[in-house]
Amino acid sequence: MKKFLTLVSLLVFSIGFCQEDDSDTAVQELTATVVSAQNDLPLESVHIINLNQVVGAITDPKGRFTIPAAVNDTLYLTYLGYKPQKIRVTNDMFRFGETKIALTELAYALEEVVVRPYQLTGYLEIDVKNLPINNSYQYSISGLNRSYEAGSKSPSAVTKVLGAILNPADMLRNLFGKRPAQMRKLRKMKQDDEIRNLLASKFDRETLTQLLQLEKVDIEDILNNCNYSKSFIMTANDLQILDAISSCYEEYKVLNRN
Known part of the structure; x- marks a missing residue:
């Protein structure tokens, strides 16, 4: 009888573990906020692409976005004037929410440009x-x-x-x-x-x-x-x-x- 109960317990534990593991890899709705690393202000119209699920999203005026994702998916963020960034989706991003992603502004060094127009004569x-x-x-x-x-x-x-x-x-x-x-x-x-x-x-x-x-x-x-x-x-x-x-x-x- 004890052996039977032990076997049942192991089966229940195994099923529970598998279910938990499946939930970790299932596609869910992930919500996060994108801000500027320089001033911590939200960034509107940042494009986010889930490279694994091949779906996209865009941030609202408060810098928030929602996108389908699973644990270990990779998000690719792009915004004009900022360095593109890849983010790996983790369990904590689903469990705790309020994930904040900071983008770093690009520094452009302007060099002297010499313009050489075509030597047009009109003929x-x-x-x-x-x-x-x-x-x-x-x-x-x-x-x-x-x-x-x-x-x-x-x-x-x-x-x-x-x-x-x-x-x-x-x-x-x-x-x-x-x-x-x-x-x-x-x-x-x-x-x-x-x-x-x-x-x-x-x-x-x-x-x-x-x-x-x-x-x-x-x-x-x-x-x-x-x-x-x-x-x-x-x-x-x-x-x-x-x-x-x-x-x-x-x-x-x-x-x-x-």
Whole structure:
């Protein structure tokens, strides 16, 4: 009888422990306040992204925000003029509440800037010769309705274009096949309005690199191989870059499935 009671007690303890552990990792609503580290005043319109759940939030006039999160999730905070910050979600942030997150203001050192305008004369034939030349080459094959930008004029550039045209599935598989976890986030990112609004106002690729866990050079490489021009890569906002990568990834999934 004693052995039976001991066994029951152990089972109850184990079930209780498992339930407690599950509650720690469950997604809950996390509320916190963002302030300036310099004066402890609340910061309005700070963007917060949960990199694990791929959802976003923004602080109200009192610096408060609420976002779905689980223990050990990573929050990424960005605000104009302040250093971006990553915060790891802990049990205490749920148990005690009133979590305060301080952002540090960036110190900019302004350097002397020398402006060298184009030497324009007003005569078109002369002025066009003074403008910088885009050295990227567009390649096309008769019968196809698309052209491909491959950078400098060289045999390797031509090979790159031919590979993209003749073997699109293999080319895209090399781009996305090694990054399944990162690419699966794309659809979630496109569905969250807060993330889309944030990316539409940014051009530095910093938030994208955090969300996709890619380097900037990887993002450029993907877009280059998906036939986006250098001018688009250089001038598009982060939301346009996200949509471009997502479109290319959807094409890869179709080709890979076939």
